[in-house]
Amino acid sequence: MHTPATDDAKWNARALEEIVGNGAGRPVLFTNARVVTTDPLIGTMTGADVLVVGSVIVGVGPGIVTAAQDDNAIVVDCTGTSILPAVVDTVALAGGRGRRSRYVAPLVPGNAADLLIVPDACAPDVAGAVTTLLTRAERVRALIADGEPVLWAGADAPGRATAPAAGVPEAQDLTGDPRVGVWIDREDFLHQELTADGRYDETRGGRPHAYQGRYWIDGDRIDYLDDLGFWAFGEFRGDELHHAGYVMKLR
Structure with missing residues (x-):
């Protein structure tokens, strides 16, 4: 549990109330900040705005605040602060991304609204802002x-x-889940049976019980913990299950 510094405790308190009670899905505009996008095209801007609708950034740059009233936006005055990506791409920061499209989570329109807002004095650079979050969260x-x-x-x-909670979760009861059953890849090489008690059993190339273990489904993601001790994952995409290069369908 984090306790705010006394001088900071009332920062945009009204805006927070509106955001938490935002049943109408109003846009949220963070305005008049130094915006460190970490994007090589946009760069860093001063006196700029970040417009968020739902879970997505839809606008970055100066002047967006002029439309705030038209859009019935919740306005968060960020004067004296810097806005940075809350998800930091250290490879990009070290110059290790050859293409802008491969940058992870810069503050650009279309990306997830993962933002870190700290006083300018706490954000000489991205590393300084992240250090503030990890060591002096009361200043965030x-x-x-x-x-x-x-x-x-x-x-x-x-x-x-x-x-x-940390640790291996309890087995899921997947009775009635439409994804329970035998999944088979296009070449009929891999048969993966998912049972309602949260266990899987793979047949590979006609070799039964090649891998066995536990699995958990979270949305469209499936995580596997094999009885040998390794972890793997897959993804449900429509009526297909993608796992380790295999594309399977339920038979």
Whole structure:
């Protein structure tokens, strides 16, 4: 639990109330900040705005605030602060990305609204801002994940998400789940049976029980923990299950 510094505790308190109660899905405009996009095309801007709709950044740059009233946006005055990506691409920062399209999570329109907002004095660069988050969270003005406040004015935001408990979870009861059954790849090489008790059993090239273990489904993602001890994953895409280069369908 984070406790805010006394001088910071009231930072945009009204705006936070509006964001938390934002049942109408109003845009949220973070305005008049130094915006460090980490994007090589856009760069860093002063006196700039970041417009968020739902979980997505839809605008970055100066002058967006002029449309705030027209759009019925919730306005967060960020004077004296820097807005940076909350998800930091250290490879890009080290110059290791050859193409802009491969940058991870810069503050550009179309990306997830993962924002870190700290006082300018705490953000000489991206590393300094992240250090503030990790060592002096009470100085953080806001930490936003997918458009939802996690920290605000140095304290935990109301209704914030919390991390799952560490460790291997309990088995899921998947009775009635339409994804339970035998998945077979296009070449009929891999047969992967998912059972309702959260176990899987693979036949490979006619070799039964090649791999066995536990699995968990979270949205469209499936995680596997093999009885040999290694982890793997797959993804449901429509009526297909993609796993380790195989594309399977339920038979």
